[in-house]
Amino acid sequence: MIFLPIVYVLYWFVFGKRYFYQNVLLLLASFYFYACWDWRFLLLLFFSIGLDYFSGIQIENSKTKRASTIWLTISIGINLGFLGFFKYYNFFIENFADLLNTLGLGVNMWVLNIVLPVGISFYTFHGLSYVIDVYKKRIKAERNYVEYALFVSYFPLLVAGPIERATHLLPQLQRKRKFNYEQSVDGLRQILWGFFKKIVIADNCAPLVNEIFSNYHAESASDLVIGSVLFAFQIYCDFSGYSDIALGVSRMLGIELLKNFSFPYFSRDIAEFWRRWHISLSSWFRDYLYIPLGGSKGGLWMKVRNTFIIFLVSGFWHGANWTFIVWGGLNALFFLPLMLSDKNRSYMEIVAKGKLFPTFREFASILMTFALTCFAWIFFRSESISMAVDYIGKIFSKSLFSFPTHIRPILPVLIIFMLGIEWINRTTDHGLQIKRFNPWLRRIVYLVILYFILRYANFENNEFIYFQF
Template sequence: MLFNSIGFLVFLPIVFILYWFVFNKKYQHQNLLLLVASFYFYACWDWRFLFLLMFSIGLDFLSGIQIEKSKTNKEATFWLTLSIVINLGFLGFFKYYNFFVGSFADLLGGFGFKANVWLLHIVLPVGISFYTFHGLSYVIDIYKKRIKAERNFIDYAVFVSYFPLLVAGPIERATHLLPQIQKKRIFNYEQAADGMRQILWGFFKKMVIADNCAPLVNEIFNNYHTESSSNLVLGAVLFAFQIYGDFSGYSDIALGVSRLFGVELLKNFAFPYFSRDIAEFWRRWHISLSSWFRDYLYIPLGGSKGGLWMKIRNTFIIFLVSGFWHGANWTFLIWGGLNALYFMPLLVTNKNRQNLEVAGMGKFLPSAKEIFQILITFILTCFAWIFFRAESVAQAFSYIKKIFSNTLLSIPQPFPIKILALTAVMFIIEWINREKVHGLKIERFNPWVRRGVYIIIIYIIVRYANFGNNEFIYFQF
């Protein structure tokens, strides 16, 4: 079930009414409702993979209890290893089997050997990368004695399968979400109203920006051989707008929907295209994934405690693993490696944490220096997005090579004035509210001004949105 579908617009009010008016006596009853609703939400995509989700939930629930009950570290390590191996085994089988088998066959072919390999022809279970990481962080935190094992199966199952975050995050932590699940929730009008504003902004970014950019991006990337250089540049820039509108739009909807049920999820985006360097960009883009790799991979590898070479090694590892997490393709590994290279000058000069506050903090406009830094960071990011979007490494390099031709300075044809104008509206609103939690948090303005803005946003969605039930990009990850 997609957030941007008629089915969800029927599903959400029903669950909301039942949650607050029928099952509101005890939070345990609300949790049971959320679990049933979440399973139904997931089953609407493909009911067969619901059993895989249930197995993953049961595995980590029992593993957590066994880790806590273990009398020796060896026994606890066994249960932790069992959970990690099975979880990553399922993830690897469904997501990476074809990649590894195909790469091995290509390697043998390079030495003159022909290998007949068996490839899978199944759909990747939606959300598997996200709910697998929920479970992994949970059992690791128990092993590290950061949290106690949960004994209530329903509460734990809601933590993993909570429908707003189930298929594309944010990647939650048990330390943050479970305490909210295990207490009585009281309806808060201000929280719910702001949640509705965040949902509205998410729909604007997804349906107006991302879904209008998508057809032109697809046209340019699919026919890059015949496109002018300026059109290829436009394609890369529009994909940057598309993936931001798509993924941050999803996150805004997810966070806003969750707030309707009195639950606050982790913030996943913080206006990343206003970043002044790549380090700042990665503190603001897909925050829940970046922090997950920091806490469960970078720090266990030694983090920044070792010498410079250890820092460089660990940084490359997390960027490459992050790239591989996104998909089984060499393009994602190159994308991750590029971002690691971008990061190196900042790491070597100890300037990777120099921009912790938002650009132009407390001012209406940024300085000329900040504008230049934001522009350079955006250009570097767009260049890396070419590998992310390309179907193959060969296509990515051909695309880049063709950019640098004698048509680079020509005007793109056709020039998408409507898309660029709507994108400008999005960035202007987000710049004004860049110090807030989301782009449409404008409570400081006069009530009539706020209502006018909401009406204009709704009108733009009705007038310009692409109502094609387009899937979210991160469903494939």
């Protein structure tokens, strides 16, 4: 609770005249922040930073294309090697053993009790984008170690994103930041909204979701539907809540991070959903995987292949389980008809822009898209594919029309309130940039949110879902 106030005061009122000292403070604060989880994994973070810092310089200094390619390959290979070991070693070993056993070759293979370093998927992708951008000559190699290390380890985004680009964040670290009262106030608003979504919505959905998915065999079909819908709101409010807190904290420090969510549950098709959900990851895969593979410029086979590759890899990025891969594959199947009919860019603007309400057709499209995402989320949340298939199968029974029992009366009210605030402010950067309300009405909204936090916050389940990715 005192970490941010101390950093904030030192940052602006002690070291505010020199951005170099501000950067040193933020770097030390970031290392301390990470060490609070497990100081031993600081060594891995230090190694990752040093590897890509040195590789970037070597790539730029290389006299030949072959030499720069070798350095790029070394950096990518080591980065993905560490990520693969910590995140996917047991997955590959267990599946390889299952394959051999299926072929009649009984084997026993060693699995390891590996602790996944928090944030490794995020800071690894920071480093990968940097060395690739240096290789492609989109950015010069950074010689200032403090600035590069801060780019990778900046504490608001270190453990769960957004996944930043050196072209966006490094220039902000290389210039003087001036204290801006309005910017700090807006950062506080976004932090407040993030906390509301996390500890009021997500953490109140979590116990019900856990109970329903843990005992799905004994639940009615209507409760299973409620479980999938509540998980959709849980994961959205948990992850976007973290992103709101991260962006708000950074805005208070005069640094703007990439927007990570743009009201995705107001999307009218899956293509729009993926432009609005986990934007930094979606755009990362687009720029560093999809486009290098040829994007949608080739023939039909290439378009289909590249679409499935990007969605399957995105699913696998989330975790070492076939459920994530199926989740990615389902989204590819949902996306494919739009791409093949050239309708995947039909909705580039927010729905009902300039209007208070959507049309009936827009509302129906939103509901259909939400239903598809809820269906896919069942695989994301399930422990195995068989569990997900069984869960879905039990939905289609007579009990679908029974009254659900797993619902707290206040929870729908809180969710509707959250959706209402975000609908009103869907053209802004975050839910509490309330530009349509007069000052007194804004204050009332803030007080209502504070009341909800004090009255309904669940402080017993505070770990963010994306810390495990």
